[in-house]
Amino acid sequence: MKTFLEEVNEMIGGVPIQRCYHCRKCTAGCPLAFAMEYNPNRVIKMIQMGMKEEVLGSSTIWMCASCETCVTRCPNQVDIARMMDALRQMSIESGRPAKEANVLKFHNAFLANIRLGGRINEPIMMVQYKLASGDLFSDMAMGVGMFMKGKLSLLSPRTRDMKAVRDIFAKTKP
Amino acid sequence: MKVSYYPGCSLHATGKEYGQSVRAVSKALGIELKEVDDWSCCGATSAHSTNFKLSIALPARDLIAAERDAMDVMVPCAACFNRFKTAQHYLDKDKALRSEIESIVGARYQGGIRVRNPLDIVSNDVGLDTLAGKAVRKLTGLKPVSYYGCLLLRPPEVCEFDDYENPVLMDGILGALGADVRSWSYKTDCCGGSLTISKTGIVVKMVDKLMTMAREAEANCLVTACPVCMANLDMRASEHVRLPVFYFTELMALAMGLEGPEGWFKLHNIDPRPLLAGLGLV
Ligand code: SF4
Numbered sequence: 001m002k003t004f005l006e007e008v009n010e011m012i013g014g015v016p017i018q019r020c021y022h023c024r025k026c027t028a029g030c031p032l033a034f035a036m037e038y039n040p041n042r043v044i045k046m047i048q049m050g051m052k053e054e055v056l057g058s059s060t061i062w063m064c065a066s067c068e069t070c071v072t073r074c075p076n077q078v079d080i081a082r083m084m085d086a087l088r089q090m091s092i093e094s095g096r097p098a099k100e101a102n103v104l105k106f107h108n109a110f111l112a113n114i115r116l117g118g119r120i121n122e123p124i125m126m127v128q129y130k131l132a133s134g135d136l137f138s139d140m141a142m143g144v145g146m147f148m149k150g151k152l153s154l155l156s157p158r159t160r161d162m163k164a165v166r167d168i169f170a171k172t173k174p
Numbered sequence: 175m176k177v178s179y180y181p182g183c184s185l186h187a188t189g190k191e192y193g194q195s196v197r198a199v200s201k202a203l204g205i206e207l208k209e210v211d212d213w214s215c216c217g218a219t220s221a222h223s224t225n226f227k228l229s230i231a232l233p234a235r236d237l238i239a240a241e242r243d244a245m246d247v248m249v250p251c252a253a254c255f256n257r258f259k260t261a262q263h264y265l266d267k268d269k270a271l272r273s274e275i276e277s278i279v280g281a282r283y284q285g286g287i288r289v290r291n292p293l294d295i296v297s298n299d300v301g302l303d304t305l306a307g308k309a310v311r312k313l314t315g316l317k318p319v320s321y322y323g324c325l326l327l328r329p330p331e332v333c334e335f336d337d338y339e340n341p342v343l344m345d346g347i348l349g350a351l352g353a354d355v356r357s358w359s360y361k362t363d364c365c366g367g368s369l370t371i372s373k374t375g376i377v378v379k380m381v382d383k384l385m386t387m388a389r390e391a392e393a394n395c396l397v398t399a400c401p402v403c404m405a406n407l408d409m410r411a412s413e414h415v416r417l418p419v420f421y422f423t424e425l426m427a428l429a430m431g432l433e434g435p436e437g438w439f440k441l442h443n444i445d446p447r448p449l450l451a452g453l454g455l456v
C-alpha cells in the first residue's frame with residue numbers, strides 16, 4: 001500500500017515534497033498563513049508523518065488562495081500550491097466533508113454553472129451558491145446594486161457547443 | 175496588428191468596464207480583435223482547486239479553438255491568462271497528459287500560439303512612445319500605484335511575464351500617460367481571490383492592508399489588470415481606507431480622449447469621478 005507521502009507526490013508529479021528543508025520561506029510569504037490551521041511547511045511535515053486524517057480534514061487546504069507565492073519563492077522548487085490542489089482533490093474524492101464547507105460549496109456552484117451554460121452567469125451562480133450555503137442575505141444589496149447598474153445580466157450569451165463542454169465534465173469525472 | 179481575443183466570463187459581467195475599455199483602446203491603437211469562436215469558461219480557481227484534469231481540459235478547448243486562427247491570443251483577465259498559460263505549460267511538457275486531454279476535448283492540440291496579456295502587447299508591440307503620442311489629455315495629478323496581484327506573474331516559469339517580484343509594465347504605461355506613478359512594495363501581494371464570496375472577512379483584511387499601504391505610498395488610486403482584484407478592492411475595502419480603483423485600460427482610454435470612460439466609471443462601487451473631477455480630468 002502506498003504511503004500518504006507517495007500518494008501526494010504522485011499527484012503532484014513534480015519535485016518530491018520531501019526536498020523541503022523547512023526554511024519556512026513559503027510560510028513567511030503566504031498571505032493566508034494568518035488564517036490557516038497549519039502553516040504550509042507544517043503540512044509537508046504532517047504528510048511525511050502520514051497524518052492523512054489531520055491534513056485532509058484541516059481548514060488549511062481550503063484557506064489557500066492559490067496565489068503561488070510559496071512555489072515561486074521556495075529554494076527547492078517544492079510546489080506547495082499544486083500540493084494544496086492535490087490535497088483538496090484527495091479530500092473531495094475520499095468523500096470527507098470539507099472543513100471550510102462554504103469554500104467547496106462555492107467551487108461546486110461555480111463548476112455547476114459552467115456545466116449549465118459553458119460560461120459563468122454570475123447572478124445564477126450566486127443563487128446556486130446561496131441556496132447551497134444557506135448564507136442568503138450577505139451581499140444581497142451589492143448584488144442588487146450591480147444588477148441595476150447593468151453589470152449583471154440574467155441572459156448572458158452561452159457557449160453553443162454545450163455537448164463539448166458536458167463531455168469534458170463527464171470524461172474528467174473522478 | 176490582429177490578434178485572437180478571449181474575453182472570458184468576467185468581461186461580460188462584473189468586469190464589463192474592463193472588456194469595453196480593452197475593445198476601445200485596442201481599436202484606437204490599431205489592434206484588431208478576433209473573438210475566439212464559441213469559447214467556454216477557463217474553469218478559474220474552482221476547477222484547479224478540485225479537479226486537475228478538468229482544469230487543463232477547459233482552457234485546452236479554448237486554446238484549440240484559438241489555434242484555428244493561428245494568431246497570438248489576447249487574454250485580458252489575469253485569472254484566465256494564468257489558466258491558459260498553465261494549460262500550455264502542462265500540455266507542452268507532458269505528452270501522456272496531452273493525449274489524454276486531446277481525447278477528452280475531442281480535438282488535437284498543436285501548441286505554438288502565444289497567450290498574451292494586453293499589458294504586454296501595449297508595452298512591447300505598440301510601444302510607450304506611440305502610446306504617449308496618443309495621450310491627448312495627460313493624467314496630471316493622478317498618483318496611482320500599480321497593482322499586479324498574483325495571476326499574471328506566478329509561477330514565473332509558467333507565466334513568463336515581467337519581473338515577478340517587481341513588475342514594471344503597468345508602471346511604464348501609466349507613466350507614459352502622464353501619471354505620477356508611486357512606488358510601493360505591495361504590487362504582487364494577494365487580494366484573497368475567490369475566497370471573497372465564502373470567506374469575506376478574511377478578504378476584507380487583505381484588501382484593507384493593500385489600501386492602507388497605497389495610502390502610505392501617497393497614492394490617490396490603485397490600478398489593476400484583473401477583474402478578481404478589481405472586484406475585491408472595489409467592493410470589499412472598508413470605507414475609512416478605500417481609494418478608487420481603475421483598470422489600466424480605462425485610464426488609457428481617458429488619456430487618449432476616447433468615448434466611454436464616464437459610463438464605465440459609473441459602474442464602479444467606489445466612484446472615481448470626484449477624484450478625477452478634482453484633477454480636471456472629467
Ligand atoms: S520554502 Fe520550500 S524548502 Fe522552505 S519550508 Fe517552504 S517548502 Fe520547505
Ligand code: SF4
Pocket residue numbers: 026029030031032033040063064065066067068069070071080081084
Ligand atoms: S498558494 Fe496557498 S499556500 Fe501558497 S502562499 Fe499562496 S495561499 Fe499560501
